[in-house]
Amino acid sequence: MNKLRELAPKSIRHKLMLAAITCILVPTAFTLIIYNSLTQEAVKHQAITNADDSLQLVNGAVTNRLKGMLMIANYVQVNPGLKAYFKLVASGNEDKDPYQRFMNANRVLEQLDSLTVAGEQSYVTVLLNNGSYFMNYSVSDFNPGDLERKPWFEELTGLRGLDSYWIGAEETDFSYDKFDHPYQVTVARTLRLDSTEIYGYVAVTIMEDQLHGIFDNLSGGQKVVLLDESGMIVSSADPNSLGRPFPHSEAIAGMKGTSVLSIKGEKFLVAQQPVSSVGWKLVLMQPYKDSIVNISSIFNRVFVIQLLSFVVFLLLLITLVRAFTQPLMRLGKATTAVQRGNLLVRSGVRGNDEIGRLGFLFDQMLDRVQEMISEVSDTQARKRKAELKMLQAQINPHFLFNVLNSIRMKVMKRGDPESAKMIGSLSMLLRMTISREEDEIFLHEEIDLVSHYVGLMNLRQKEEARLQLEIAPEAFLIKVPRFFLQPLVENALIHGLSQQPGLICITAAMKEQVLVLTVQDNGRGMNEDELAGISRKIAAGEDTASGKEEAKGSFSGMGLHNVVERMRMLFGDGFAIAVRSKPGTGTVIEMHIPYREEQHDV
Incomplete structure (x- = not known):
């Protein structure tokens, strides 16, 4: 075994030559062995085709x-x-x-x-x-x-x-x-x-x-x-x-x-x-x-030409391998020097082929490595300064909530409970939006947020929309993604009820380790084409509304598409959503949220 290892070629040039000779001679020998059988099959196939x-x-x-x-x-x-x-x-x-x-x-x-x-x-x-x-x-x-x-x-x-x-x-x-x-x-x-x-x-x-x-x-x-x-x-x-x-x-x-x-x-x-x-x-x-006499003679001539081509190609390939591997030898020596820690060495290999570009990029990489070593420390220093400036520019949320609470108390003292209620709901919404750092909250907290949002919207419009809640007791303490119901209720108010009086019903129940949650309105509904378009966009992961439509009069600027994407990212294929609607009877959005142990904290 040791003698065989000593006889084995060590340079890439010798390995390529050996591989080239092997890849030529082995197929040639194999072709000679099976050519007769393949020729007979091809002749038979051609004769059948001619017939x-x-x-x-x-x-x-x-x-x-x-x-x-x-x-x-x-x-x-x-x-x-x-x-x-x-x-x-x-x-x-x-x-x-x-x-x-x-x-x-x-x-x-x-x-x-x-x-x-x-x-x-x-x-x-x-x-x-x-x-x-x-x-x-x-x-x-x-x-x-x-x-x-x-x-x-x-x-x-x-x-x-x-x-x-x-x-x-x-x-x-x-x-x-x-x-x-x-x-x-x-x-x-x-x-x-x-x-x-x-x-x-x-x-x-x-x-x-x-x-x-x-x-x-x-x-x-x-x-x-x-x-x-x-x-x-x-x-x-x-x-x-x-x-x-x-x-x-x-x-x-x-x-x-x-x-x-x-x-x-x-x-x-x-x-x-x-x-x-x-x-x-x-x-x-x-x-x-009689059917194969002409075809057989053609295949025999092709065989002779093929054999001569193999011999000529083998000699030409050996010559070309020697010429092509010369730059690789130089590049290998430069790589060995870099491995020893010498970053000043350069290969000097240039050309219009892949090896020439590889040598150029290798030398360029060494130049870039030296530049990056000096840039890393400068980048880290600038990053620390930017983070400090960003922290200095942030507004303390407690300051904002205290100011809003003070305004609400003054408005109540002046006898305007509706405005005070509006300010209180806005304060609650802002507190849930910008002061909470956790991604998931209890379902009852999300329901409270939606209740404040509906109350806030009712104060803005002339006629009120009624919010009906049918939540199973075991579902209240299920953890859900923060701020995932508000966009659905907002769609029901703006698009379903068209800011007119109506009913929005939210139901939640546990069925076989799955939280089934629905948001239903009794608004104008949708025809088959509109419903099919929304379902198709949800299935394909496309946005169901343009950015301009979401921004106009929207509290969060986050539509149904964003909610679906968040839920799919969190729950994967276990999450499912269905939209049902008919003109004049309203719209129902039903979500199936898989239950996880970490979702239920007492």
């Missing part, structure tokens, strides 16, 4: 094509003109004039033709219950009446409203397209009267290769199939698989999103996404080795 993106593009194109079919069916089903005409034909009340009937039918055919003129070819068929039909193709290609012989036609009677019935890949009915387009995909709906009675059907058909043509744009061995709800293949680049069960349904059963599956001993990247508004889904399959 999702490819399938998302296919899904968007397929969804748009199928939604185009739904839009055609929606137009036929909800267009007012077409609905009215089809209902008229289905009921047999069509115009008797042959020419007018021909013109009406021709207008319908023109509208059906216009539905697909700008996009891929779609075959629209409207079949009415009376055998009438309308379509945008020639009857020689396909007889619309043959729809009733389709095996799925009976399923249409169960549709409601805008429900659609999707028919997967089936052999093409249109003779003109059978050779080039052997399979078709159809969506069908019912046409109903207001009574929900079916009067006809609408079917929109496209060729299946319009869907699998979208898949041909994929590369890298990606193959996509479109499956219906039962797992039958609706569209695929392989025409022989259409209408048959998907051969890998069991392998992908229960799979969500995209993952790598082992199928018959070979890994495949499999992604699936639902096709909105149809109930079908798209499935993409790609050999896993």
Whole structure:
């Protein structure tokens, strides 16, 4: 152990070099060990992302094509003109004039033709219950009446409203397209009267290769199939698989999103996404080795560049550490000299970086220490002189109270008891305010102070406010913060009663080691907005009134906010306050003050 301690570097420069080499070599070695596993995971993630993106593009194109079919069916089903005409034909009340009937039918055919003129070819068929039909193709290609012989036609009677019935890949009915387009995909709906009675059907058909043509744009061995709800293949680049069960349904059963599956001993990247508004889904399959070939080569090149960068960075870091630590060495020597008591030494380190500023501040600190040593004695002397002058400037409170008492006695002798009472109450208030040094007083003393204050205010205003006290006997000797009730009573007089006659009731009772104290008035009260504003400010610790509002006609200049802050500072989270009020019924301020042993002194 001793030999190891001797071999350990002692200077900051050597420690930084060792730390730099360790911080470079250890991560490099660690990276080499785990890089392969991380690369494989990253490659897999990127391959999954690429597959999702490819399938998302296919899904968007397929969804748009199928939604185009739904839009055609929606137009036929909800267009007012077409609905009215089809209902008229289905009921047999069509115009008797042959020419007018021909013109009406021709207008319908023109509208059906216009539905697909700008996009891929779609075959629209409207079949009415009376055998009438309308379509945008020639009857020689396909007889619309043959729809009733389709095996799925009976399923249409169960549709409601805008429900659609999707028919997967089936052999093409249109003779003109059978050779080039052997399979078709159809969506069908019912046409109903207001009574929900079916009067006809609408079917929109496209060729299946319009869907699998979208898949041909994929590369890298990606193959996509479109499956219906039962797992039958609706569209695929392989025409022989259409209408048959998907051969890998069991392998992908229960799979969500995209993952790598082992199928018959070979890994495949499999992604699936639902096709909105149809109930079908798209499935993409790609050999896993084909999906990662390009990504793996990129990661291998990145690894080589990373390894070279580590070596170059290590050499550069060692050189820079030596240069950067030179000022620290000088600063360390200066610090050692100061520790020995030499306050005259200076480091002389300067520069625009942190070390240069540290050297400058270190030297400046030493200069300031010497200055402060000489200033401390001068500061203490000035402080003692200031305290002496402040004591000399104070007025003796007893002198003030004796003078007020003398004035009160003279006023009483002259027959003016109200003025004498007013002076006596003022003297009591001043005595409690400026002559008492303790922070807490008994509750009965605080009640006496409030009583004198209300009496003093009643002498100032024309009509008196009545003070009602309901104090439980066990609460009288509870100690409370001095001068905490006066601001609440002042608010009740000025804001609640608006200096008009009324009642202010103060109640106090002990409930489970908690002093519950309420101040209630029967004044004008507050609306919901005013009450919410005050409650919000109390909860946030904001002032509920501006300084100017508190100063005007106020005895203490201390409002509800100050009281709440004092109580929270003294009692912490145990203190609670609630304000309740309604317009015309007055305001109630309820405080819960936790009981402490030192609050009850007999």
